Every structure is written in structure tokens, then in C-alpha cells.
Amino acid sequence: MSTASPWTGELLLGDYAAVYLGPIGDAAPHRHLAAQAVFGGATLSTAHGERQGELLLIDPLLPHRLWPSAQAHTLVFIEPSHRQVAPRWRSRVRALAEGCEVAVLAAPERSFWSADTASIDAAWRTAAAQELEALLGAALTLAAAAARMHLSPSRFRHRFAETMGVPFRRYVLWRRLRQAAHCIGAGASATEAAHAAGFADAAHFSRTLRGNFGVSPQPSLLRMQVRPMPENYVDERLVEALRRNGSRSCAR
Numbered sequence: 001m002s003t004a005s006p007w008t009g010e011l012l013l014g015d016y017a018a019v020y021l022g023p024i025g026d027a028a029p030h031r032h033l034a035a036q037a038v039f040g041g042a043t044l045s046t047a048h049g050e051r052q053g054e055l056l057l058i059d060p061l062l063p064h065r066l067w068p069s070a071q072a073h074t075l076v077f078i079e080p081s082h083r084q085v086a087p088r089w090r091s092r093v094r095a096l097a098e099g100c101e102v103a104v105l106a107a108p109e110r111s112f113w114s115a116d117t118a119s120i121d122a123a124w125r126t127a128a129a130q131e132l133e134a135l136l137g138a139a140l141t142l143a144a145a146a147a148r149m150h151l152s153p154s155r156f157r158h159r160f161a162e163t164m165g166v167p168f169r170r171y172v173l174w175r176r177l178r179q180a181a182h183c184i185g186a187g188a189s190a191t192e193a194a195h196a197a198g199f200a201d202a203a204h205f206s207r208t209l210r211g212n213f214g215v216s217p218q219p220s221l222l223r224m225q226v227r228p229m230p231e232n233y234v235d236e237r238l239v240e241a242l243r244r245n246g247s248r249s250c251a252r
Helices: 085-097 122-135 142-148 153-164 168-185 190-196 202-213 217-223 238-244
Strands: 010-013 017-024 035-046 049-058 069-078 102-105 225-228
Touching: 010 168, 017 238, 035 085, 049 085, 069 085, 069 238, 085 238, 122 142, 122 153, 122 168, 142 153, 142 168, 153 168, 168 190, 168 202, 168 217, 168 225, 190 202, 190 217, 202 217
Parallel strands: 010 225, 049 102
Antiparallel strands: 010 017, 017 069, 035 049, 035 069
């Protein structure tokens, strides 16, 4: 695969959502916890072939690879665990999808984009996410997280996977990635960001980033402009970004 297509856009990080604005760079096949919407006309590859559309909707944890493109795109990442943030972003993307040619890469059992997942043990899901966030800076273990939720480790592991739709360890690595990206946006090196986010070392951070996004910290993440997402971005600025990046029929 060619390395001539870098990720050089802007990455806006919110607590449970992120938006990338810019060209699509090279990436290996990967899968991530977030549901993803790709605006701007793109092609993705899966084990079952290719999908194309002005808007691509990708369910969490489905393996895929976006084809590189030099034109500007808007990529939206929505973490499905939060009972308020996820439905709000999903509703906004659904509304914008009404004016687009849409291709969906959906999970066979229940698609994030079509199912109302907000009611599935929502209060416990949000409480667990908040407790884990408080522990990320320390040596976060299954036992420590279970104690915060007043459950045995085995019961917590089972309920977490059932409610979140992802194993405990994978969820923790996902949240550490977000924390490391914030550190890089603040000027930290990849090694400094790895340690601040709780990774064992820079190599652990690099392997996790590549597995989730198909890229490495150097040069991909370090070449982006990483910034905090402005407040109310989904309501006030997302449509403006789509228009700026050429997705006019999705930004009526």
C-alpha cells in the first residue's frame, strides 16, 4: 500500500464523539468501537467487497478500510456507550442522510444506525463509562472497575460486554486512545502521550492505534491538527463543515 497519502486534516475530539475534517489518508484494514459516518463521497473495502456512497454509515467493530482520497471529507465517530450523546449524534446524521446517496455497512444482529439502542440498560452503561473514565489515569484493572460498580469481577465482565457490546479490555483501550490523542493535540510526543494515557509504552500505543484506525502515531496522528470539539458542534457547526467539504446534498 502506498504511503503517499497522509492524514493532514483537523481532528476535533469531544467526550464521546469526534470529527475529522480533511483528506482520507492511507490506512490498513481495521475496526473500532465507534460508529462512523463518512461524508463527501468515498469508497470502502470489506471482506465481502466494496461499498460506495456520498455518505457511508459503518457500524461499530466491523472491519473495513477507506480508500485514500485527496479531496476534503467529513468523518464522524460516535461512541455508542453514552445514552445522551450517541442518540443525539445518530439522530443528526440520520436527518442529514435524507438528502444523500447512502451505503450502510451494518452489523447482522442490530445496526447502530437503525436501532434505538438508547434504552438498552442505558443508566448502567453511562454509570460504568463514567467510573472507567475516572480510573483511566491509574492502573485500571477489571477488579477495580468491578468494585466501583459493586459487582464481582466475573459478573461485571459479563454485564459490561452484554451492555456495552464490547469486551472490557477493548473499551478501555479505546478510551485510552482518545486520551492519548488529546495529549498529542496539546503538544506531547507519541511516547509522552502513551504514558499519560496509561499505555505500557509507545509501541503498545502504536499497535492499539493501528488496530483501531489502521494508522500509526508517526506520521499520521502527529500530522493532524488535534483540537477540542466546540460546544454544540453537532447542532451548530456540523452542517457548515459538510458544506465546506463539498457534501452539499447532505447539508440542506
